[in-house]
Each structure stands twice: as C-alpha cells, then as structure tokens.
Amino acid sequence: MKQILVWLAASLLCQNAVFVPTSASKAVNHTSNGNNKLISHARATRPVSKTDSTNKNAPKNKTPDRKASISAFIINGRxxxxxxxPHQVAIYMDEEHFCGGSLISNTHVLTAAHCVATYQSFELIFGASNRDGSNSGVVKMKAKNKIQHPSYSTFSLVNDIALLVLPKPIKFTSAIKKISLASPTQAKNLLQRGALLTVAGWGKTSDAEETIGDELVSTTLRVLSNQDCNRIYGYENYMPTAHSSICVIGNKKSATCQGDSGGPVIMKENNVLYQVGIVSYGSANGCEAGDPEVLTKVASYRNWISSMTGVKI
Incomplete structure (x- = not known):
C-alpha cells in the first residue's frame, strides 16, 4: 500500500473520564453495574491555555481547571x-486558550466544534511555524464569525466540526495556502487500515513537560478500523466511531497530546494534499499510553461545509 502522508494537529487530555467540552467542562464516568469498571476511557480534546501546566493536585476523575490543562506535544517528532x-492555522480563543485549524478557502478556517463552542473571540495566525507567529510573512486577524455544526453533541462528540469566518479574504503566499478537502471516494480508498499518517502540532516531547511548545513538529501515525476504537470507547449500545469518524493510533512509539484540538488530518495523493480529518478525542489513560484517537471525517461533511461557506468543493 502506498504511503499516505497525513498531518494531524494533536490533542489529548489525560484523565480517567469521558470529557464533555461544555462551558462547565464537567467529566462523565461510564461504569459497569458489576465492578465499577471504567468502560469508556474516552475524553474530548479540550483547548488549552497558551502557557498552561497540568494541575498535579487535581482529582483523578475530575476535569482540570481550564488554566491548568496539559499542553500539546508530539512524542518522537521532528x-x-x-x-x-501552509494550510495550518493557530487559533487563540478569548486571547487565552489554544486550538488548531486549517485554511480551506481565502475566507474560511475549518476546526472542531468543541474548540469554538464556549468561546466568542478568535485570533487566527497564518503562515507560522512558531506558535507565537514570530516568523516573517505571518498574517494575524480576528475571526468575524463562527459557524458550529447544528447537530454537534457535547456528550458523544459526533459532528465535532465548525468554521471560522475571516473578516476579509486572506492573500495566499508560499507560506499561506488553502487545503483541498478529500472526497468520500478518496477517503474510502486511501484511509485503509494500516495506512501511514503524519501528525503535526506545536509541541512538547514527553508527558513530563508542562508548557505548550513553540515549534511545529510532526511524527507518524497509522489508520485503524473503526471497530478498534469502538472496542475501547464504546459502551452499551453507544459506538462512537461511525461513518463520520476515523480511528488512528501512534506508529512506532510515536504519539500526540492535547493542545491543537481541531487541527487538520491530511493525506497526499498524486502529489496533492487533501484534508481528511479533524482532531476530536482520544484516550484518557495518558498521552503516552498508546491508545487510539478518533477524528472527525471531513468527507462526511463536504455538503454542509459547501452550504455554509458558498465555496464549491
């Protein structure tokens, strides 16, 4: 099978609960009736503060304070x-928290719904390899509006997709370009089990580090079947990874962690880049546990994106 290059802006939160990214940021534990065993180890990939560290005194099954969440990192990255x-976008929410996104037209950025649901102000940084936007040629602007998928669920995290509208068209350069969206046929044919993926994020290098990184780094992941994720994150009749999701895992001891929720998952076909996914949620067992992550499958939302943006895709 040909190698598929995929860039995934990473994000995982390390608590033993299902994290629901509501404004209250409450954690929900799903346990069996018999032995109080934690059935679902999933947690939403929450936005993080620009300079946060983990609250080491937080109870195990409680969501950390918004200002004490673990930052993004990529293990074994480059x-x-x-x-x-050039399509990657850094997003600061309410001048404090951080997510990732992708430029899909000269007026729209694609991200996760849980990144925008409880925030009103969004500063966007384009063309940066440094998270603070200190590179030359970087463009910064405030989003004019947010468009959250109307059926987004804060509990199941289905339809975890949103758009940010720019106040004016952005000028494309060698460092700022839009990304095309994969068609359902491309996603079906190329995202087969075992396909190699590449993930990028602003990052740390281990669970032990506490502050969000400045440099954009990348590493390799691979695609699993959705059944693999359902065995870990499903409970009773709830199967979280359906036709609108992609199940992935770190490859050769690589991994991602929280901080760039909403970032793009990209594939390369015939030397052209296509976005196939958006970072949504993953394991609560820790960023280095080696558990799968779940992505929003962009191909399932092409019609919605087109209707919201007026862009032909």
Whole structure:
C-alpha cells in the first residue's frame, strides 16, 4: 500500500473520564453495574491555555481547571520546515486558550466544534511555524464569525466540526495556502487500515513537560478500523466511531497530546494534499499510553461545509 502522508494537529487530555467540552467542562464516568469498571476511557480534546501546566493536585476523575490543562506535544517528532504545512492555522480563543485549524478557502478556517463552542473571540495566525507567529510573512486577524455544526453533541462528540469566518479574504503566499478537502471516494480508498499518517502540532516531547511548545513538529501515525476504537470507547449500545469518524493510533512509539484540538488530518495523493480529518478525542489513560484517537471525517461533511461557506468543493 502506498504511503499516505497525513498531518494531524494533536490533542489529548489525560484523565480517567469521558470529557464533555461544555462551558462547565464537567467529566462523565461510564461504569459497569458489576465492578465499577471504567468502560469508556474516552475524553474530548479540550483547548488549552497558551502557557498552561497540568494541575498535579487535581482529582483523578475530575476535569482540570481550564488554566491548568496539559499542553500539546508530539512524542518522537521532528521539527517541520517553514511552509511545509501552509494550510495550518493557530487559533487563540478569548486571547487565552489554544486550538488548531486549517485554511480551506481565502475566507474560511475549518476546526472542531468543541474548540469554538464556549468561546466568542478568535485570533487566527497564518503562515507560522512558531506558535507565537514570530516568523516573517505571518498574517494575524480576528475571526468575524463562527459557524458550529447544528447537530454537534457535547456528550458523544459526533459532528465535532465548525468554521471560522475571516473578516476579509486572506492573500495566499508560499507560506499561506488553502487545503483541498478529500472526497468520500478518496477517503474510502486511501484511509485503509494500516495506512501511514503524519501528525503535526506545536509541541512538547514527553508527558513530563508542562508548557505548550513553540515549534511545529510532526511524527507518524497509522489508520485503524473503526471497530478498534469502538472496542475501547464504546459502551452499551453507544459506538462512537461511525461513518463520520476515523480511528488512528501512534506508529512506532510515536504519539500526540492535547493542545491543537481541531487541527487538520491530511493525506497526499498524486502529489496533492487533501484534508481528511479533524482532531476530536482520544484516550484518557495518558498521552503516552498508546491508545487510539478518533477524528472527525471531513468527507462526511463536504455538503454542509459547501452550504455554509458558498465555496464549491
């Protein structure tokens, strides 16, 4: 099978609960009737503060304070080149929290619904390899509006997709480019079990580090079947990974962690990049536990994106 290059802006939260990204940020534990065994180890990939560290005194099954959440990192990653990910967008919510996104037109950024649901102000940074936007040629602007999927569920995290509208068209450069969206046929044919993926995020290098990183780094992941994720995150009749999801896992001891929720998952076909997914949620067992992550499958939402943006895709 040909290698598929996928960039996934990473994000995982490390608590033994199902995290629901509501404004209250409450954790929900799903336990069996017999032995109080935690059935679902899933948790939503919450936005993080620009300089947060983990609250080490937080109870195990409680959501950490918003200002004490673990930052993004990629384990066993490499530093990326400037312009390698020209579609990647850094998003600051309410001037404090951080997510990732992708530029899909000269007026729209694609991200996760849980990144925007409880925030009103969004500063966008384009063309940056440094998270703070200190590179030359970087463009910064405030989003004019957010468009959250109307059927987004804060409990199941289905339809975890949203758009940010720019106040004016952005000018494309060698470091700022839009990304095309994969068609359902492309997603079906290329996202087969075992396909190799590449993930990028602003990052740390281990669970022990406490602050969010400045440099964009990347590493390798691979695709699993959705049944693999359902065995871990499903309970009773609830199967979280359906036709609108993609199940992935770290490859060769690589991993991702929280901080770039909403970031793009990209594939390369015939030397053209296509976005196939958006970071949604993953294991609560820890960022280095080696558990799968679940992505929103972009191909399932092409019609919705087109109707909201007026862009032909």
């Amino acid at each position: 530093t990326t080149r400037r312009g390698e990910f």
